[in-house]
Amino acid sequence: MGIKSVMNTDRLYWLGRYSERVYTTLNLFSRSFDALIEQYGGDHRKFCASLEIPDVYPDKDAFIDNYAFSLDDPNSIVSNLYRAYDNAIELREEIGSETLSFIQMAIYEMNNAKKSDAPLLHFQKITDAILAFWGCVDDQIDDENTRNIIKIGKRIERIDLYARLRKDRTAIKRDVNRLAGRISRTDLIYSQEGLQKLKDLTDAPELDYPEIIHVVESLVEC
Amino acid sequence: MVNLDKLLGSTDAINGLLARYGVKFGIYKNGEFKEQLFPYDPIPRIIEKEEFAYLERGLKQRVTALNLFLKDVYNKKQIIADGVVPADFVYAASGYLAPCEGIVPPKEVYSHVSGIDLVLGKDGVWYILEDNLRVPSGASYPTIARDLERRCSPRTFHETPIEDNRNYPQLLKHVCDYVNTGGISVVLTPGRYNAAYFEHSYLAERMGVPLVSSSDLEVEGDYLYFTGYAGRKERVGAVYRRISDEYMDPLTFNPESLIGIPHIFDVYRKGNIALLNTPGNGIADDKGIYYFVPKMIKYYLDEEPILCNAPTYLPFYEEDRKYVLDRFDTLVIKDVAEAGGYGVVFGSKLSAEQKEQLVGMILAEPRRFIAQEVIDFCDIPILEGDGQVERKADLRAFVLSGEETVVWKSGLTRFSRNPDSFIVNSSQGGGFKDTWVLSQ
Incomplete structure (x- = not known):
């Protein structure tokens, strides 16, 4: 395992987190979009509440435009995609041009979606690009530590999002198990106590979602 | 005669791939940083084998003399004492760095990567326009373009004997290894908001070495270390730095530099690190010193210059x-x-x-x-719309000096997109082409 700089460790971790955030919120948004296109259908407030993001959108049209495409909205999908890109662009020598190219393509596709009357078509391509990115992480990155840091970021983000979305135990437990099996195979500094607590929380009779979010957010020093 | 039909038919595909891989450069406009794709033209500059052999001889000769000049001017100063180069031109030049006096870098190589700009005059003569011995950039663009050209138009390369130029990162790594004083080699970048950041990251990837910023490096004792996550450290023996001399070490040069590494120059002075290129090289690529390069060739090598100055x-x-x-x-x-x-x-x-x-x-x-x-230099064709137009272009040849001096069998051909302009620089709207050196 070669030495990795503090900055690159941080970037890899956050690349994993932001790529997951875009993937999950884009899928969620795409499903909600179908209801929101009805003149009187859909409720964007529920969407914001489920993700625990502030409802700063005056109406659902503003929500559709801004939540997907506004760079001024820090919670928007495009903002999160750019954060993934900002990390990826500084990791070319770690992850390789091929892997990086899928994040770049997702950016281009997001720009196309913004100009399109049918953004879902482009969202599908962004989802495809992110899946290909993760496939490329597995296939093209030789260094196990590098691969695993990205995946740890991805798992932590997914647990965090699933807890916010109040997903069922099976979904959350699956990712906690994946996280637990991988985190020791990185050189990340993490809280073993926190990891145990996370496992305990997912085994408890009642899921304490806010506590799961709190514990998973403070698990890794990045 | 090289048939370019298939390659030109692949222009959109190549441009699509250049965008996919983020082949960009950054510019500052009105104080704001913007990344943009480096405009690519698919019509290559083609150099015949014999013509390149001639250029190769001339470039090696020139860079050999420039390296000797650098050693001399920071040590014995014989060329000044003998009246070949006036002292005024050395000591008044902004590229002359007094702290470099008396230092001989590892393996006595000063200009490891030399970017020599040439133009082909309408009289059929190649003229050297300038030498770039500090941080010459641009080799990555034809390197990646070639990879994509071959992917999009394999038959063109099957039918045409062209020297493969994709070995540039390996040539550079070989130079780093040769001068390395013990430890790993790294590429040092000022960061993402540098105009040539794509190149820094691409070369690091292809060389298989870490891309680092100043915050990743620290001097401890007489050595330079790459400091990693969780306090791990590894000694660094060679730094291919893409930071200008004045920003390298705030304790020796510009005290306001935030992108330098305090004390790195002390490590260099003690011979414990190779810096590529060596600080102080600016004296040899000064536009005033350029005038004297043919005289240097005669002085140090006792040879007639093969390539002409303008x-x-x-x-x-x-x-x-x-x-x-x-x-x-x-x-x-x-x-x-x-x-x-x-x-x-x-x-x-x-x-x-x-x-x-x-x-x-x-x-x-x-x-x-x-x-x-004013050199009346040859226009070369570029694609514009559905047709071809003629534009001014230069050639930046890359000469790598390590165990031996090698001329990379390609080069960066830059062209002006403005029909009335001689200025080919990317920062002023120029584009680039691949440079093909025929192998037969």
Whole structure:
């Protein structure tokens, strides 16, 4: 395992987190979009509440435009995609041009979606690009530590999002198990106590979602 | 005759891949950083095998002399003592760095990567326009373009014997390894908001070495270390740095530099690190010193220069000054302190008032300017719309000096997109082409 700089460790971790955030919120948004296109259908407030993001959108049209495409909205999908890109662009020598190219393509596709009357078509391509990115992480990155840091970021983000979305135990437990099996195979500094607590929380009779979010957010020093 | 039909038919595919891989450069406009794709033209500059062999001989000769000059000027100064290069031109040049006095870098290589800019005159003669011995950039663009050209138009490369240029990162790594003083080699970047950041990251990837910023490096004792996550450290033996001399070490050069590494120059002085290129090289690629390079070749190598300089005049010398003022309208005037295509003016294009002002500056500070005959250099075709148009272009050849001096069998061909301009720099809207060297 070669030495990795503090900055690159941080970037890899956050690349994993932001790529997951875009993937999950884009899928969620795409499903909600179908209801929101009805003149009187859909409720964007529920969407914001489920993700625990502030409802700063005056109406659902503003929500559709801004939540997907506004760079001024820090919670928007495009903002999160750019954060993934900002990390990826500084990791070319770690992850390789091929892997990086899928994040770049997702950016281009997001720009196309913004100009399109049918953004879902482009969202599908962004989802495809992110899946290909993760496939490329597995296939093209030789260094196990590098691969695993990205995946740890991805798992932590997914647990965090699933807890916010109040997903069922099976979904959350699956990712906690994946996280637990991988985190020791990185050189990340993490809280073993926190990891145990996370496992305990997912085994408890009642899921304490806010506590799961709190514990998973403070698990890794990045 | 090379058939380019298939390659040109793949233009959109190649441009699509260049976008996919983020082949960009950054520019600052109105204080704001913007990344943009480096405009690519698929019609390559093609250099015949024999012609390249001639260029290769001339470039090796020139870079060998420049390396000898650097060693001499920071040590014995024999060339000054012998009156070949006036002391004024050395000590007044902004590229001369007094802290480099008396230092001999590892393996005595000063300019590991030399970017030599040439143009082909309509008289069929190649002229050297300038030497870049500090941080020459641009080799990554034809390297990746070739990879994509081959992917999009394999038959073109099957049918045409072209030297493969994709070995540039390996050539560079080989040079790093040769001068490495013990430890790992790294590429040092000022960061993402540097114009050539794509190149820094791409070369690091292809060389298989870490891309680092100053915060990743620290001096401890007499050595430089790459410091990693969780406090791990590894000694660094060679730094291919893409940071200008003045920003390298705030304790030796610019004290306000935030992108340098305190004390790195001390480590270098003690011979415990190789810096590629060596600090202080700016003295040898100074626009004023350029005039003396043919004389250096004769002085150090006792050979006639193989490649020509553009005819150049130094207003510093009275005779030349008189010539420059007499022929002002036919010359191109360059401010030696400027780079990147800035500070270059054509006498014929100045208004009477501008001319008077510039003449005044030349008379006041003759050392600051050089004047050159305007080389009527060959236009080369580029694609525009559905057709082809002719544009000015230069060639940046890359010479790598390590165990031996090697000329990379390709080069960066830059062209002006403006029909009325001679300025090919990317920062001023120029594009690039691949450069093919035929192998048969």
